Amino acid sequence: MLAKDPPLSADPVGDFLIGLAGGSLVSAIESALESVASSVESVVSSATPDAAESVIGPKEGSAGGPGAGKRFSDSTKDAARDDTCVFCGQTTNREPGPSQSQIDHAIPKSRGGNNMIDNAQNTCRTCNLRKGALTTLEFLEKMASQPF
Ligand SMILES: [Zn+2]
Numbered sequence: 001m002l003a004k005d006p007p008l009s010a011d012p013v014g015d016f017l018i019g020l021a022g023g024s025l026v027s028a029i030e031s032a033l034e035s036v037a038s039s040v041e042s043v044v045s046s047a048t049p050d051a052a053e054s055v056i057g058p059k060e061g062s063a064g065g066p067g068a069g070k071r072f073s074d075s076t077k078d079a080a081r082d083d084t085c086v087f088c089g090q091t092t093n094r095e096p097g098p099s100q101s102q103i104d105h106a107i108p109k110s111r112g113g114n115n116m117i118d119n120a121q122n123t124c125r126t127c128n129l130r131k132g133a134l135t136t137l138e139f140l141e142k143m144a145s146q147p148f
Pocket residue numbers: 085086087088089090123124125126127128
């Protein structure tokens with residue numbers, strides 16, 4: 001009479017690996033999990049300031065006063081300059097082209113928008129051209145009804 005087969009291990013491969021590597025495999029897995037957890041934490045914590053920065057725009061704008069209808073000064077442009085378009089979120093750069101960073105008048109100069117920082121926002125050239133003489137609020141409505 002044959003002896004009954006010994007019960008199969010629930011996880012023979014795992015048993016084998018643990019047997020092979022001893023406790024070091026378990027600690028390797030644990031440290032790998034810890035490093036995943038800590039990298040997730042670092043992603044979350046590094047994302048927080050970025051998210052706060054991206055709240056910079058779009059701006060409602062500012063009109064009137066002595067700076068009404070005027071171009072931005074270089075220092076105002078520098079202060080408003082960012083690497084993300086406030087409208088489409090695309091990365092902007094300083095190279096001529098559709099992603100070129102442009103400092104937009106939230107309320108256009110032609111409509112009394114002034115040259116204060118409250119009226120200055122970083123956009124890509126594509127959005128700035130599309131916005132034209134619209135205010136930020138008008139352009140947001142246009143984007144909602146006529147997406148790219
Ligand atoms: Zn854009």
